[in-house]
Amino acid sequence: xxxxxxxxxxxxxxxxxxxxxxxxxxxxxxxxxxxxxxxxxxxxxxxxxxxxxxxxxxxxxxxxxxxxxxxxxxxxxxxxxxxxxxxxxxxxxxxxxxxxxxxxxxxxxxxxxxxxxxxxxxxxxxxxxxxxxxxxxxxxxxxxxxxxxxxxxxxxxxxxxxxxxxxxxxxxxxxxxxxxxxxxxxxxxxxxxxxxxxxxxxxxxxxxxxxxxxxxxxxxxxxxxxxxxxxxxxxxxxxxxxxxxxxxxxxxxxxxxxxxxxxxxxxxxxxxxxxxxxxxxxxxxxxxxxxxxxxxxxxxxxxxxxxxxxxxxxxxxxxxxxxxxxxxxxxxxxxxxxxxxxxxxxxxxxxxxxxxxxxxxxxxxxxxxxxxxxxxxxxxxxxxxxxxxxxxxxxxxxxxxxx
Amino acid sequence: xxxxxxxxxxxxxxxxxxxxxxxxxxxxxxxxxxxxxxxxxxxxxxxxxxxxxxxxxxxxxxxxxxxxxxxxxxxxxxxxxxxxxxxxxxxxxxxxxxxxxxxxxxxxxxxxxxxxxx
Amino acid sequence: xxxxxxxxxxxxxxxxxxxxxxxxxxxxxxxxxxxxxxxxxxxxxxxxxxxxxxxxxxxxxxxxxxxxxxxxxxxxxxxxxxxxxxxxxxxxxxxxxxxxxxxxxxxxxxxxxxxxxxxxxxxxxxxxxxxxxxxxxxxxxxxxxxxxxxxxxxxxxxxxxxxxxxxxx
Numbered sequence: 001x002x003x004x005x006x007x008x009x010x011x012x013x014x015x016x017x018x019x020x021x022x023x024x025x026x027x028x029x030x031x032x033x034x035x036x037x038x039x040x041x042x043x044x045x046x047x048x049x050x051x052x053x054x055x056x057x058x059x060x061x062x063x064x065x066x067x068x069x070x071x072x073x074x075x076x077x078x079x080x081x082x083x084x085x086x087x088x089x090x091x092x093x094x095x096x097x098x099x100x101x102x103x104x105x106x107x108x109x110x111x112x113x114x115x116x117x118x119x120x121x122x123x124x125x126x127x128x129x130x131x132x133x134x135x136x137x138x139x140x141x142x143x144x145x146x147x148x149x150x151x152x153x154x155x156x157x158x159x160x161x162x163x164x165x166x167x168x169x170x171x172x173x174x175x176x177x178x179x180x181x182x183x184x185x186x187x188x189x190x191x192x193x194x195x196x197x198x199x200x201x202x203x204x205x206x207x208x209x210x211x212x213x214x215x216x217x218x219x220x221x222x223x224x225x226x227x228x229x230x231x232x233x234x235x236x237x238x239x240x241x242x243x244x245x246x247x248x249x250x251x252x253x254x255x256x257x258x259x260x261x262x263x264x265x266x267x268x269x270x271x272x273x274x275x276x277x278x279x280x281x282x283x284x285x286x287x288x289x290x291x292x293x294x295x296x297x298x299x300x301x302x303x304x305x306x307x308x309x310x311x312x313x314x315x316x317x318x319x320x321x322x323x324x325x326x327x328x329x330x331x332x333x334x335x336x337x338x339x340x341x342x343x344x345x346x347x348x349x350x351x352x353x354x355x356x357x358x359x360x361x362x363x364x365x366x367x368x369x370x371x372x373x374x375x376x377x378x379x380x381x382x383x384x385x386x387x388x389x390x391x392x393x394x395x396x397x398x399x400x401x402x403x
Numbered sequence: 404x405x406x407x408x409x410x411x412x413x414x415x416x417x418x419x420x421x422x423x424x425x426x427x428x429x430x431x432x433x434x435x436x437x438x439x440x441x442x443x444x445x446x447x448x449x450x451x452x453x454x455x456x457x458x459x460x461x462x463x464x465x466x467x468x469x470x471x472x473x474x475x476x477x478x479x480x481x482x483x484x485x486x487x488x489x490x491x492x493x494x495x496x497x498x499x500x501x502x503x504x505x506x507x508x509x510x511x512x513x514x515x516x517x518x519x520x521x
Numbered sequence: 522x523x524x525x526x527x528x529x530x531x532x533x534x535x536x537x538x539x540x541x542x543x544x545x546x547x548x549x550x551x552x553x554x555x556x557x558x559x560x561x562x563x564x565x566x567x568x569x570x571x572x573x574x575x576x577x578x579x580x581x582x583x584x585x586x587x588x589x590x591x592x593x594x595x596x597x598x599x600x601x602x603x604x605x606x607x608x609x610x611x612x613x614x615x616x617x618x619x620x621x622x623x624x625x626x627x628x629x630x631x632x633x634x635x636x637x638x639x640x641x642x643x644x645x646x647x648x649x650x651x652x653x654x655x656x657x658x659x660x661x662x663x664x665x666x667x668x669x670x671x672x673x674x675x676x677x678x679x680x681x682x683x684x685x686x687x688x689x690x
Binding site for chain 2: 027028031032034035036039040043084085086087088089090091092093094101104105106107108109110112113116117126127128129133134135154155156158164167168171172174175178179182185186189190191238243244247248249251252315316319320323324327328331334335338339341342
Binding site for chain 3: 474486
């Protein structure tokens with residue numbers, strides 16, 4: 001059975017070829033329409049996210065949140081948008097004008113681009129390319145470029161610091177992220193997201209829970225959300241890279257960040273939670289869109305939960321967390337997954353899943369043991385007497401005498 | 404396959420148009436009254452001092468270098484993972500050896516202390 | 522002229538134009554950004570050649586990693602914005618002449634190569650390029666040695682960069 005989107009598409013195609021348009025031109029026009037529909041859908045969703053984010057953070061902080069405009073304040077984001085649209089746009093003096101103006105476009109456009117490869121349903125998907133996973137990494141990297149451009153072009157020290165911190169973060173967290181992404185690719189034997197969803201019987205969260213966790217953490221870091229928000233740490237560098245942006249340009253960064261968070265949620269759902277999979281999806285493909293977004297919003301909630309529960313990490317802690325914890329862990333996980341997968345060729349899915357799950361649990365247990373040993377050593381190091389405190393009185397006299 | 408890349412290509416062209424439109428509307432309706440004080444760079448309420456583009460420390464560069472090398476190595480592994488079905492155990496072990504060489508690099512960097520932020 | 526050729530020509534012009542801007546832009550950061558555009562043009566060319574894996578790798582490695590490294594390197598140099606000296610030195614005409622000679626020589630050599638006249642054999646239907654590449658990378662009668670040597674080479678690069686850039690205080 002078809003789904004409404006493809007039915008409309010086929011109807012339009014027949015209509016256009018009926019008018020005597022060549023097949024290629026019809027395909028082109030339909031593709032343009034598909035892109036416009038998808039992007040508009042995402043941007044409308046983005047407006048809803050503004051409301052959702054504000055409402056949820058309010059609940060986390062024991063407030064009510066927007067509640068004046070419309071029922072539950074759902075008209076609030078539209079008021080926000082009108083405010084952003086009629087605000088004066090200020091370009092700081094000494095800024096690099098062209099780069100300063102392009103940067104916000106990057107912030108939103110790259111996030112929109114990511115959705116081109118995410119399958120919404122068995123039959124609804126923008127582009128089924130066989131390198132989709134790396135495509136996602138690539139667009140993410142280009143998005144980081146927007147932040148660098150914004151920070152550099154603003155002619156502001158805080159903004160530049162923010163840009164540098166962003167890069168340090170991205171540079172560190174992309175390594176474990178790419179390794180973690182390799183695991184679903186290995187399990188599905190494909191880089192295409194549709195193929196990865198097809199291969200998920202059972203969902204990969206059962207086969208590779210650790211990879212899902214690593215991917216989620218590194219994605220939050222790439223998002224620059226708390227606890228990894230040192231690139232815009234309000235209490236340190238005021239707002240980081242977007243400090244000088246006003247009005248709609250700031251709005252684009254804000255919208256880009258929110259949509260990016262949802263994009264990451266959709267990716268986690270697609271890669272590890274079965275994407276559009278759910279009951280009756282084979283009969284009624286359009287249900288897949290519903291399942292995908294239910295899962296995506298669930299993950300989005302988890303991301304918000306993490307954001308409002310953890311304090312910000314220091315930069316040294318943040319880099320250490322990536323290079324000394326996530327990267328080795330991801331590499332060990334990759335090696336074990338590869339060897340076990342090959343060793344269990346021909347095993348039934350149940351045995352396969354149980355062994356993989358057991359391996360993940362064992363690895364978590366081993367990691368916790370290592371961390372406990374490390375914590376014990378560290379506690380002892382901090383607790384022992386420091387040289388400064390043991391200096392004798394004679395030493396002090398000598399020091400003072402020398403002055 | 405061709406149509407898929409056409410989709411991405413058109414998306415690439417149209418994706419900046421949407422935020423571009425959002426930037427165009429304020430141009431038409433927002434007030435525009437710049438003055439030198441308003442367009443000054445923000446810096447804690449006092450006038451900005453010295454160059455913005457100051458020199459940063461070299462450690463950022465080392466991290467970027469390490470990242471580059473790791474990134475290149477891992478990208479090599481993607482085709483290996485995709486072709487996993489057709490690989491004998493021997494070929495899988497080659498991939499594992501490849502990863503282990505990567506681990507040696509990580510351990511070396513760790514041991515040398517470049518992973519410490521100072 | 523087919524649509525493909527038009528897209529290819531636009532891409533080529535943008536890539537070359539960006540490359541010219543890289544060497545002629547006054548600000549180093551602008552140069553780096555133009556370089557990113559040029560590298561992106563190469564990625565689009567790969568896409569036009571139906572080489573999707575190389576397209577994304579081009580973006581991930583060159584734009585995502587190498588150009589970031591370059592921007593870092595530029596920002597680490599002192600006073601990037603104050604450089605207002607002339608963009609060329611006395612030998613500019615020699616460089617121009619040499620590059621034209623080199624380009625002409627290469628173009629002439631390539632024009633005599635008969636590979637241009639023959640159409641490439643089409644890939645067999647149903648072959649996943651990435652899968653084929655993966656098998657080739659680790660099969661003993663293909664590229665397994667370069668594959669492992671690449672790993673060692675990268676390890677050497679990592680160690681070398683640490684030794685060069687990281688002086689123990």
